Amino acid sequence: MPVDGIEDVFTETTSQSWFSRLGGALTGLLIGLVLVPGSSALLFWNEGRAVQTAQSLAEGAGLVLPVERLDRANEGRLVHTAGPARITTPPRDPEFGAPPPDGTIRLVRSVEMFQWKEDQESETRNKLGGGTETVTTYRYSRVWAEGRIDSARFRQPEGHQNPTPRQASRSFVAQGVTLNGYRLTDAQLAGLPANEALTPPGATDTVRYIGADPSSPRIGDLRITWSAARPEALSVIAAQSGEGFAPYATRAGDRLMMVEAGRRTPAEMFRAAEDGNAILTWILRAVGAVLMFVAFALLMRPVKVLADVIPPLGWVVGFGTSLVAGVLTLLLAPTVIAVAWLFYRPLVAIAVLVAGAAAAFGLTRLRRRAPAARPA
Numbered sequence: 001m002p003v004d005g006i007e008d009v010f011t012e013t014t015s016q017s018w019f020s021r022l023g024g025a026l027t028g029l030l031i032g033l034v035l036v037p038g039s040s041a042l043l044f045w046n047e048g049r050a051v052q053t054a055q056s057l058a059e060g061a062g063l064v065l066p067v068e069r070l071d072r073a074n075e076g077r078l079v080h081t082a083g084p085a086r087i088t089t090p091p092r093d094p095e096f097g098a099p100p101p102d103g104t105i106r107l108v109r110s111v112e113m114f115q116w117k118e119d120q121e122s123e124t125r126n127k128l129g130g131g132t133e134t135v136t137t138y139r140y141s142r143v144w145a146e147g148r149i150d151s152a153r154f155r156q157p158e159g160h161q162n163p164t165p166r167q168a169s170r171s172f173v174a175q176g177v178t179l180n181g182y183r184l185t186d187a188q189l190a191g192l193p194a195n196e197a198l199t200p201p202g203a204t205d206t207v208r209y210i211g212a213d214p215s216s217p218r219i220g221d222l223r224i225t226w227s228a229a230r231p232e233a234l235s236v237i238a239a240q241s242g243e244g245f246a247p248y249a250t251r252a253g254d255r256l257m258m259v260e261a262g263r264r265t266p267a268e269m270f271r272a273a274e275d276g277n278a279i280l281t282w283i284l285r286a287v288g289a290v291l292m293f294v295a296f297a298l299l300m301r302p303v304k305v306l307a308d309v310i311p312p313l314g315w316v317v318g319f320g321t322s323l324v325a326g327v328l329t330l331l332l333a334p335t336v337i338a339v340a341w342l343f344y345r346p347l348v349a350i351a352v353l354v355a356g357a358a359a360a361f362g363l364t365r366l367r368r369r370a371p372a373a374r375p376a
Helices: 018-063 266-307 311-344 346-369
Strands: 006-016 078-083 106-126 132-146 170-173 196-198 207-210 222-229 234-241 244-246 258-261
Touching: 018 266, 018 311, 106 311, 234 266, 258 266, 266 311, 311 346
Parallel strands: none
Antiparallel strands: 006 132, 078 234, 106 132, 106 170, 106 222, 196 222, 207 222, 234 244, 234 258
8 A cells, every 4th residue: 555655546537618707707706895805905004013013022122121030029020031930730741641751731632644635727718709628637546644634525525535633632731830930832833843853651752653553554543742842941921910920011002922932032032923923924015915915807808708708819818907906006015015114104105215215316317417418
């Protein structure tokens, strides 16, 4: 039985009439009418979110108080503390009794099941008269995957049923964890990365196999691995609340709570948070721009469907509408972002516009003053 190889292939051919396609295109037009303002709102909101987070981080960096131990006088203040954590009760997997090594704060059990997976690819061809013919190929393979792939959604579920795994992936956190006198909750420790592979008791490697033969797995077989988070130290930036920590509410509107593995200075932690904010901002900008492009493409899709009565003409019109959608996106998306900057950061936006205008004016003056080239 091959592993991670294609086991079964199923092909299906469907047809769609021109009138049906036109009805779908008109429905898409309505969706596009909603997506254009929706994507614009996403882009506008994202700029405000980025500015608010940046202001909150700047506010926190100016207020944070480095402390080496719990002091009741700092109640409610934004504090930073770092050092080795103390553990009262280490985490433990109750179903397998996998004992973690000393210093483990978080234990993760990952369960993979050998199961069916469906992949599909489609090829659509336009027919004379505006109809289409779509050939869809479904490929079924047996793979190792975490969780259960829902085989009931397969196009051909017969013979490709996936059972419910007997075990599931879980995470376990140590109890009674303290840092310089502060108590940390399970939720505050749940984000620590568990990247140290563990060897379960009685095993020779890091994998425990549940099944008849590891060299010839069957559907439903399991392989289980454990990993641990054993940081030599923890660093926290949060509001002091009683004997523990709570999110710190900034005037800008964000709530600051940072728990990281290792000894990190406040400057390092805030710098990492700023980098994360910048990355998220660009990701959401890209998402908003893609949604806007899809919206414009949907608005113009009826034109392409009308032209598909003659397939070559439909291809040309489709290329043109995609080009127009791209141009409109390149015009509207930056405009929305610029308006958002004018709304959220008017002084910065005006300064950028003035600098750009000054640069353009300077280039124009240099071009006018440049001596004309003499003919040879």
